[in-house]
Amino acid sequence: xxxxxxxxxxxxxxxxxxxxxxxxxxxxxxxxxxxxxxxxxxxxxxxxxxxxxxxxxxxxxxxxxxxxxxxx
Amino acid sequence: xxxxxxxxxxxxxxxxxxxxxxxxxxxxxxxxxxxxxxxxxxxxxxxxxxxxxxxxxxxxxxxxxxxxxxxxxxxxxxxxxxxxxxxxxxxxxxxxxxxxx
Amino acid sequence: xxxxxxxxxxxxxxxxxxxxxxxxxxxxxxxxxxxxxxxxxxxxxxxxxxxxxxxxxxxxxxxxxxxxxxxxxxxxxxxxxxxxxxxxxxxxxxxxxxxxxxxxxxxxxxxxxxxxxxxxxxxxxxxxxxxxxxxxxxxxxxxxxxxxxxxxxxxxxxxxxxxxxxxxxxxxxxxxxxxxxxxxxxxxxxxxxxxxxxxxxxxxxxxxxxxxxxxxxxxxxxx
Numbered sequence: 001x002x003x004x005x006x007x008x009x010x011x012x013x014x015x016x017x018x019x020x021x022x023x024x025x026x027x028x029x030x031x032x033x034x035x036x037x038x039x040x041x042x043x044x045x046x047x048x049x050x051x052x053x054x055x056x057x058x059x060x061x062x063x064x065x066x067x068x069x070x071x072x
Numbered sequence: 073x074x075x076x077x078x079x080x081x082x083x084x085x086x087x088x089x090x091x092x093x094x095x096x097x098x099x100x101x102x103x104x105x106x107x108x109x110x111x112x113x114x115x116x117x118x119x120x121x122x123x124x125x126x127x128x129x130x131x132x133x134x135x136x137x138x139x140x141x142x143x144x145x146x147x148x149x150x151x152x153x154x155x156x157x158x159x160x161x162x163x164x165x166x167x168x169x170x171x172x173x
Numbered sequence: 174x175x176x177x178x179x180x181x182x183x184x185x186x187x188x189x190x191x192x193x194x195x196x197x198x199x200x201x202x203x204x205x206x207x208x209x210x211x212x213x214x215x216x217x218x219x220x221x222x223x224x225x226x227x228x229x230x231x232x233x234x235x236x237x238x239x240x241x242x243x244x245x246x247x248x249x250x251x252x253x254x255x256x257x258x259x260x261x262x263x264x265x266x267x268x269x270x271x272x273x274x275x276x277x278x279x280x281x282x283x284x285x286x287x288x289x290x291x292x293x294x295x296x297x298x299x300x301x302x303x304x305x306x307x308x309x310x311x312x313x314x315x316x317x318x319x320x321x322x323x324x325x326x327x328x329x330x331x332x333x334x335x336x337x338x339x340x341x342x343x344x345x346x347x348x349x350x351x352x353x354x355x356x357x358x359x360x361x362x363x364x365x366x367x368x369x370x371x372x373x374x375x376x377x378x379x380x381x382x383x384x385x386x387x388x389x390x391x392x393x394x395x396x
Contacts, residue, residue, distance in 0.1 A: 001370075004370075005367060005370060008363045008366050008367050009363070009367065011359065011360075011363045012360050012363035012364055012367065015356040015357070015359040015360040015363065016356070016357070016360040018356040019352075019353045019354070019355075019356035019357040019359075019360060020353070021353075022349045022350070022352040022353035022356065023349070023350070023353035023357075025349045025353075026345075026346050026347075026348075026349030026350040026353060027345075027346050027349070028346065028350055043346050043347070044346070044347065044350055047338070047343055047344075047346075047347045048338075051338065051341050053334075053337075053338070096208075097201055097204060097205060097208075098204070098205050098208040098209065101205065105222075111222065111223060111224030111225075111229075112205070112222050112223050112224070113202075113223035113224040113225075113226070113228075113229040114224065114229060114232060116198060116201040116202060116205070116229075116233075117198065117229070117232055117233035117236045117237065118236065119201070120194065120197055120198060120201070120233070120236070120237060121236045121237055124237065139207075141204065141208070142200075142201070142204060
């Protein structure tokens with residue numbers, strides 16, 4: 001039982017670190033702003049829209065995008 | 073005989089008997105239950121506990137009367153505990169005898 | 174009872190003991206029978222001399238489970254609810270006994286009714302408090318476990334979701350993002366398991382506290 005708890009704790013720390021690495025590496029975190037911004041998250045939402053996982057209409061600059069509203 | 077008193081004493085008896093020589097389970101149970109009024113079944117859990125505490129060690133030995141039997145012997149810790157319990161018993165009985173005078 | 178029945182009853186009542194201990198104990202008794210029968214004793218006589226298998230099992234469990242961290246899942250959950258139930262039933266009986274005992278004591282005619290009601294009031298207040306404490310205890314433990322499970326489930330969902338996105342072969346950003354999701358999911362799942370295990374331990378701790386409280390109030394009502 002104690003072994004299991006140690007393994008789980010190590011796994012927890014390891015995977016959080018790896019997850020953080022990929023997260024910061026993905027470009028979703030806007031380093032200039034210091035947090036996730038609207039612009040940086042839109043590609044994610046677009047992608048999710050494309051694979052029909054979610055259906056969120058977001059305002060985007062580009063005109064060729066699925067399920068989005070032009071910004072103006 | 074009072075059960076609580078019996079329980080405390082059984083550890084002492086088991087360890088003392090094994091101090092003299094290694095015994096197998098049945099033999100040990102018989103020699104104790106002959107003298108102390110207890111049902112034979114209550115000794116095996118005690119043996120198991122003493123083994124877990126590290127006072128006893130178990131080994132298998134071929135016997136002439138058939139298949140190999142489980143033998144119990146004292147470990148160094150067991151010998152130490154036997155001495156301690158023996159000492160406690162002597163002091164205890166001395167004090168009780170004082171009161172009973 | 175014959176040897177088979179004895180061993181079966183013994184095994185049944187040893188439920189809750191670790192597999193290793195159970196096997197060792199049963200082997201001990203099996204060998205005892207073997208040797209006894211070899212020495213020309215009758216099976217029924219051996220069974221009788223061994224005693225009641227249910228009592229032996231209870232004693233065995235007491236001896237061998239003293240300080241062991243026995244984490245046999247379902248039985249430890251059952252055990253701890255039974256413990257609480259048993260303690261509360263005992264407390265209830267004790268209180269009822271105390272009430273009637275106190276009633277008998279006060280033979281004074283003049284004050285009889287007044288004293289009876291006073292004691293009855295004190296005792297029922299105590300019972301009420303105990304009931305609330307038990308309810309609170311169950312609520313806390315239950316909610317801890319629920320949180321643990323939801324963490325596990327959300328972690329697993331995050332992993333599944335992220336793998337699903339990855340399977341669609343996305344671009345660089347999404348790939349990293351969903352990999353991040355996979356590991357975040359793993360991390361949350363681990364947290365969930367740790368939390369659930371922790372909640373069982375805290376449940377044990379709380380039930381010990383409740384027991385202690387009940388013991389102390391029993392003494393108080395005696396006064």
